[in-house]
Amino acid sequence: MVHQQRSQARVSPSSDTKDAKAANDIVSLLAPRLAHFAGVARTEHVTRAAQEMQVPQSTLSRAMVRLEQDLGVDLFARRGRTVSLTPAGRSFLGSVERALAEIERAAEEVRADADPATGKVAFGFLHTMGAETVPGLIHAFRADHPRVRFSLVQNYGEAMLEKLRSGELDLCLTSPVPDAPDLVARRLDEQKLRLVVPADHPLASRRRIRLAEAADETFVTLEPGYGMRRITDDLCKEAGFKPRIAFEGEEAETLRGLVAAGLGVALLPPPAFPRPGVVELAVTAPRAAREIGVAWLDGHPDTPPVAAFKKFLISRRGNLLPA
Template sequence: MELLQLQYFITVARLEHMTEAARSLHVTQSSLSKTIQRLEEDLGVPLFDRTGKKLRLNAFGSQFLQRAERALFELEQGRQELRDMASPEYGTIELAVTTASTLPNILRAFRDKRPHVQFHVQMVHTERMTTLLRRGEVDFCLSSPPVQEDDIECQIVLVDPILLAVPQGHRLANRSQVLLTELRDEWFVGVKKGYGARDFIDQLCQSAGFEPKFVYEGDEPARLSALIEAGVGIAFIPSSARNPRDPICYLQIEEEQLVRQIALCWHKSRYLSRAAQEFREVVIEYFRSTSDEMKGTTARW
């Protein structure tokens, strides 16, 4: 059994499509197919059910995939550890987030400490984060809500109040508080279903007896302020994402203590480079400072 066979098998297993897998691996489809066939011959069992050009991982393949991913995970950890020993000042931190609103300040603070370390950031749904962490494809996740899994360490870094944001001139703009039931006929802007914040808001509104009506659903929460300002809709915005320069009014939800928890998550078995450990310290310190500032702001309301 060869390492290349495992790498090819994992790619085909994840995509369940030979052509797409060959394109992803930058090899010919015939070469990929022969490699998978040799692996199946070595193992003595078929790993896929084949119907024409379609592939579907069978029971043998599903079981073997867990072992293959774990083996490559350990090899990748070893490679990262050696790279860290050879060039501790360099490297890349892989990060997945459910919201990017806090990233600029965090990355700026870390870059001041480690100017030669690069970043690769992807925005994903909460359920996708567990997969990325287990595959070893990311060092950390900034998740809201926190990821609840036995093999994933999750540290709550911020408890963030959620406010209602409305444009100036809105019927609620001069209010400081509002009941959820008063929002029944409003149009909302927000992120798509699948993001933790959106699912939480949907459940909350449903408990108040109505289904929120969304005129805009996107992937990037940072765009919501412009839509609110333009009068397209109103939105639930975390307190930490407020920009005092925006012509937007913020209201508390009267009968509910709405908060989101932001957590920094990492796989318990993943090797963390020195840079990654320092990044974790920067994130924790950033949110500690943010929390102190928010407490001061709340005290002035």
């Protein structure tokens, strides 16, 4: 028997790691003192700067001395309580002012996004809901919240859940309704699925079909990882067959185009608008439907506009989708 030997050697931090740590250390030291430095540099007078910033003069003086010690550079030439910038100090001031302005801009931006009346909601949804469902929802919501802004992201279910986890989205409409310990989800509605066939297909004269009758057909489907692909595979398995797949795509209307071209059949939700060249059959068995739900990250605090839109979506339970 061969046993893998564990190395006892200790790995020393690389120079890049040491440099990164040193940079982080200096930033943590400097950051609290930058605004004080900018105030003294602007007034060129410690007492006046202390009064404007409402800090004790002794505190401000000590902060400037420590800042110079941390940098190892003289930033000020001192004459009593009056100071003037050295060349190094003037160079440093330009960068400090840009950094402080960027921090102020970022703070204003996040405050604006959280404003109850004019804030922003980062909202994700499935491609199949982009033409009609989501525009209708936002239109209805803005009747009472006319100035709330939206950042909209269309994607497939798993990709949107990852964006929730990374903080890129506040909420998403997805299917199937996720069941994960780090997410909260609410079922909102159900959407019946149809078997879409070419207009000249032998089945096109039918209005209803049992899915088992399509066992010998060639299917076009969404790619693996999409919720509709998983639903298609599961329904076909329940009907007693494994679908023979000719084409895989990323968007439902593209699949309808492939069906219209006679390249296969597909299980899809209803279209927003009628598509020429195809016929859509109700599936009587097995029960063919997908659940639609809203999901968000568990424990993630909501801004007022996100909380309002979440409440609105949940209030539409059972009435989310167009009739």
